[in-house]
Amino acid sequence: MLKNSLQRLLEISLMISPLIIFIFLLRKNILRRLGPTARLLLWLPLIIQLIVPVSWQTRRSPYQLVADEVQLNLLTHESSYQEIPLEEMTEEKRTAAEFHDPSPVVKADLIMDSAVKIWLGGIAVLILVNFISQLRLRRRLQAHGCADEKTVQIRELLAHAGCRNVAVLESPEITSCAVYGHLFPRLIISERWADWPAEDQELMIRHECLHLRYGHPWLCGILRLVEILYWFNPLVWLMMREIRQDLELQIDDRLLKNQPQPVRCHYAAMILNAAAGPRHKALQGLSGSEEKQQLKERLSQILRKNRISGLIAGLIVICLCGLCGAMLLKPKPLATREGTVALDVIGLQAYEYSVYAQSPEVHYQCQGKPSALEQLDEMTIHAGIDTATLIQDGKTVSLQTLAFGQAEAEIQWTLPETNGLACSGKETRLSLLVSGLPHDQPSPQLPEKAVQKGAQPPLENPIVLCRWGCYAGHQATDATDPDNDQAAVLAVADGVVTEVSYSSMNGKFLVIDHGDEVLSYYIHLGDIQVEEGQNVKRGEKVGIIGSTGKSPYIHVHFFLMVDGLRVNSDILFRR
Secondary structure, three states, X not given: OHHHHHHHHHHHHHHHHHHXXXXXXXXXXXXXOOOHHHHHHOOHHHHHHHHOOOOOEEOOOOOHHHHHHHHHHHHHHHHOOOOOOHHHOOHHHHHHHHOOOOOHHHHHHHHHHHHHHHHHHHHHHHHHHHHHHHHHHHHHHOOEEOOHHHHHHHHHHHHHHOOOOOOEEEEXXXXXXXXXOOOOOEEEEEOOHHHOOHHHXXXXXXXXXXXXXXXXXXXXXXXXXXXXXXXXXXXXXXXXHHHHHHHHHHHHHHHOOOOOHHHHHHHHHHHHHHHOOOOEXXXXXXXXXXXXXXXXXXXXXXXXXXXXXXXXXXXXXXXXXXXXXXXXXXXXXXXXXXXXXXOEOHHHOOOOEEEEXXXXXXXXXXXXXXXXXXXXXXXXXXEEEEEEEEEEOOEEOOOOOOOOEEEEEEEEEEOOOEOOEEEEEOOOEEEEEEEEEEOOOOOOOOOHHHHHOOOOOOOOOOEEEEOOOOOOOOOOEEEEOOOXXXXXXXXXXXXXXXXXXXEOOOEEEEEEEOOOOEEEEEEEEEEEOOOOOOEEOOOOEEEEEEOOOOOOOOEEEEEEEEOOEEEOOHHXXXX
16 A cells, blocks of 8 residues: 555656646746736646645546557567577676566565655654654744733734634744644734734734635645655655745735735835744744745735736636646556467477477457457467477477477467557467377277276376387376476276285386276376275375386376276376
């Protein structure tokens, strides 16, 4: 969950950063004469996106064409990847291949885990710093209750300005008054409050009352939380500073609406007097810390008369907000279609023996526009085995030199080439099992008695090393598991173990009687895990493959006897 949250914040941060720079430059140059409220509204789409980090997707996103091209190129690149056999590599390429990270996803997860820890650490540090700064500010302000007469006077001014139920405190550290706190805002006035003229006192109280009525303390608290969440992006901090300045300008504009120029000049002079007092960055009122440039801009807005008209300003704000909203839309992902096609093994028919693919079907994926996917014809997708890329035991082999056991080869894909559509095969290589059963000679069927017993192969993953009659006198099937030298030998059907023995020729062997004169023999076992007289079920483990007795390799020498005669059991090992 934390990974997804950080990924979403990073994504929004990247999308919003160029818009912050764009709006900042517009406000400082082209739109300097825009009113404070209009200037504040320019930030609205970005504020909403930061506070509600939900990405909206659409096919009309301005990034859609770029996204289409990137995704299609990546998909095409993936499908055209081919692994070079080690024998054909130069020394430099071989070294690079040996040190290639086979699991980039795992590496990306580790990087993301580290990023989440750094992000959470930054949040914890900023929360601690803000908490300490608030404690230090509270200690420095030395705020305390006002005298009764002063409290009554302030409450009368607040009531006249439309504010009620606001706690009033007094501090020797400020020269005018200010709103302090986010969750439970309070009004703090100077101990030298009586030194200000009554007209200035009323203006100050009305100013702070407008902050409270518009919910600026709570809004500034939310902005502070956004700053903490996006602490890694300095442009977000710049944006929040500009918004706080715009909030002050908005209150000034509301307070001086329709006021003559002398009143504006008097108000500007009052701000200069208040700014000459002690500076407290955490306070939002007239005694707050303002850089010279910000103070100059604020006074300029107060005294400026020739502003852009409200209608034109509204049109500008609507157009710019619409542009920002459009730039925040994410491109809608391309449609995807997945499916399977039968693997073409015609290229392996030149081999004398049976070769079994890991799966008879392989998967493809096509990505592109929905209209192109609807016209996709699966008949144009073909997957075959490239016999020129056969690898066995780490070496490149040909069909003529292919041995029984495991092998692998590349899949040769033929994919449709259509504008707006890219297809790739999910599998690029395929594991093969080479069995010693001729593919062009069908094995004889088992007798009806054996079929009725539901006989199964004695191994879960068998390949035939030597079929029935692979040399003169070999009346059995030698099979092994290419993946496991300790593979389990299974009972081919329900029955009773009638013999468990050892001989110098057969090694460890056992016989199971399945009834109706059907017997199964398991010879050259590495270990036997049943006893004579024990009942066994079909598929139950009775031992493990081995090479005991006179045996050239690890395997099980298996055959069936029906009515006292050996029968060819090769058909059990065909897939």
